[in-house]
Amino acid sequence: MSVETREFLLNMGPQHPSTHGVLRLILKLDDELVLEAEPVIGYLHRGVEKIAENRTYKQFIPHTDRMDYLSSMLNNWGYIRAVEKLAGIEVPERAEYIRVIVGELNRIASHLMSIGPTGLDAGAFTLFLYAFRERERILTILEKACGARMTYAYFRFGGVAQDLTSDFINACREFLKDFPQRVNEYEELFIENPIFKKRAKGVGILPKELALSCGASGPVLRGSGVSRDLRKTESYSVYSQFDFEIPVGESGDSWDRTWVRLEEMRQSTKIIEQALENLPEGPCFNPDVPRLLMPPPGEAYAAVESPRGEQGYFVVSDGSYKPYRVKVRSPAFSNLSLLPHLLPGHQLADVPIILGSLDPVFGEVDR
Amino acid sequence: MEEVKLLGKIKKKFRKGVEAQAKEDIIEVKVELPRLLELLAWLKSKNFNYFSFLTAVDRKTHFELFYHLVNIESGEKVLVRTEVEREDSTVPSVVSLWKGADWQERETYDLFGVTFEGNPSLKRILLPEDWEGFPLRKDYEDPDVVRRPEYF
Numbered sequence: 001m002s003v004e005t006r007e008f009l010l011n012m013g014p015q016h017p018s019t020h021g022v023l024r025l026i027l028k029l030d031d032e033l034v035l036e037a038e039p040v041i042g043y044l045h046r047g048v049e050k051i052a053e054n055r056t057y058k059q060f061i062p063h064t065d066r067m068d069y070l071s072s073m074l075n076n077w078g079y080i081r082a083v084e085k086l087a088g089i090e091v092p093e094r095a096e097y098i099r100v101i102v103g104e105l106n107r108i109a110s111h112l113m114s115i116g117p118t119g120l121d122a123g124a125f126t127l128f129l130y131a132f133r134e135r136e137r138i139l140t141i142l143e144k145a146c147g148a149r150m151t152y153a154y155f156r157f158g159g160v161a162q163d164l165t166s167d168f169i170n171a172c173r174e175f176l177k178d179f180p181q182r183v184n185e186y187e188e189l190f191i192e193n194p195i196f197k198k199r200a201k202g203v204g205i206l207p208k209e210l211a212l213s214c215g216a217s218g219p220v221l222r223g224s225g226v227s228r229d230l231r232k233t234e235s236y237s238v239y240s241q242f243d244f245e246i247p248v249g250e251s252g253d254s255w256d257r258t259w260v261r262l263e264e265m266r267q268s269t270k271i272i273e274q275a276l277e278n279l280p281e282g283p284c285f286n287p288d289v290p291r292l293l294m295p296p297p298g299e300a301y302a303a304v305e306s307p308r309g310e311q312g313y314f315v316v317s318d319g320s321y322k323p324y325r326v327k328v329r330s331p332a333f334s335n336l337s338l339l340p341h342l343l344p345g346h347q348l349a350d351v352p353i354i355l356g357s358l359d360p361v362f363g364e365v366d367r
Numbered sequence: 368m369e370e371v372k373l374l375g376k377i378k379k380k381f382r383k384g385v386e387a388q389a390k391e392d393i394i395e396v397k398v399e400l401p402r403l404l405e406l407l408a409w410l411k412s413k414n415f416n417y418f419s420f421l422t423a424v425d426r427k428t429h430f431e432l433f434y435h436l437v438n439i440e441s442g443e444k445v446l447v448r449t450e451v452e453r454e455d456s457t458v459p460s461v462v463s464l465w466k467g468a469d470w471q472e473r474e475t476y477d478l479f480g481v482t483f484e485g486n487p488s489l490k491r492i493l494l495p496e497d498w499e500g501f502p503l504r505k506d507y508e509d510p511d512v513v514r515r516p517e518y519f
Contacts, residue, residue, distance in 0.1 A: 042493040214467030337470040
């Protein structure tokens with residue numbers, strides 16, 4: 001009797017505990033070695049770009065929340081920036097500071113939701129619970145600013161919906177007092193943990209050229225040693241007034257990408273501290289913005305640095321009260337397009353680690 | 368300063384069929400379809416290695432395609448725009464230049480029905496494979512939308 005080996009296809013997802021959402025992976029396997037991988041996406045496609053064409057400019061703001069639902073504030077911001085650029089709207093300085101504060105808080109919450117489940121994929125259940133504990137505190141703080149915990153719709157053209165209360169500022173200060181200590185804990189517990197290092201170091205190495213040609217951004221790109229952060233390179237809003245660094249990885253493996261996220265939480269804490277310290281007085285919105293906005297015909301592209309990368313909006317106006325076209329440049333979509341190049345050559349057990357380190361959010365991938 | 372240099376270079380290299388102008392923070396290059404691939408390949412050779420996104424806009428008489436490219440080292444950005452016919456919308460693929468263009472082209476094909484010649488896996492990406500029509504076209508009618516009946 002002869003022994004025969006054959007390649008076979010494995011269907012991973014769309015409902016799978018470690019795919020971070022509804023992703024289906026068609027894997028061609030030789031025993032446990034991945035030979036080819038084909039991601040199938042679109043399970044959460046709601047046609048957001050078509051919806052935009054049937055709403056007024058303002059009515060589309062809540063729809064942006066529901067794309068990257070882990071960092072809704074920064075999604076709002078990307079869209080608002082594009083329309084502000086198109087219509088030439090000025091923003092008061094206090095509003096910009098408020099945007100930075102809530103944006104960075106949201107970034108920390110989103111990174112916690114990236115590192116926690118990555119830990120879960122690697123078998124570290126404790127970190128998952130800790131990350132949720134910390135995230136809950138941030139959501140409570142953001143609730144004080146706008147009344148919602150996940151889908152904020154807090155940004156408006158020319159400012160924000162309402163001013164920060166002293167309650168918000170006190171809670172924020174309280175949070176900042178012990179959060180750096182928590183980050184140190186996570187580093188010891190998880191990032192520097194020898195088990196996680198063995199699972200993630202040298203796994204899913206992303207070469208710089210591939211990352212660039214696929215339009216990867218955010219921690220995925222910075223993990224591969226490219227120091228590109230729109231907060232520095234474009235220095236939009238008031239980011240040029242803050243002192244912070246951009247953590248950059250060396251080898252571009254899964255560990256580096258996770259480490260970059262952890263470091264970014266420290267930098268975000270620094271930014272929020274400075275912003276609270278220097279928060280200027282004044283109005284928190286521009287009173288000259290009309291209720292029904294009708295930008296002049298033309299196109300505008302603006303992007304912000306979301307936790308996943310370059311969150312851009314390309315808005316085309318025909319002069320009416322509805323956008324003619326809105327294109328969402330989704331960072332998670334571009335980052336996910338790396339998967340067919342990253343997975344081949346790895347063991348099946350490494351697939352969730354690599355996927356987790358790309359940190360996709362499927363509301364945004366599928367739109 | 369860098370941007371002015373690049374603008375001059377584009378104008379010098381491509382005289383016919385290419386219009387370039389500097390906007391606020393980006394250089395906009397309008398190119399006729401036959402010279403699109405030539406221009407994009409030239410930009411790639413000038414270190415525009417970051418393929419940010421590709422999209423289309425339905426202008427009712429034609430489609431307008433937008434390519435957004437970034438030079439990571441210098442920070443320069445270019446928006447290449449070109450017009451395609453609506454009925455016979457075939458565009459050369461740029462997957463050979465930027466690997467990441469693959470998914471972007473598939474998305475544009477999926478939602479607009481623009482065909483990218485040379486893309487190895489041109490099929491629907493966001494919508495189901497058996498979907499009919501291209502939803503982001505302005506004349507698309509959703510079969511599931513129930514119109515109010517006219518009673519009188």
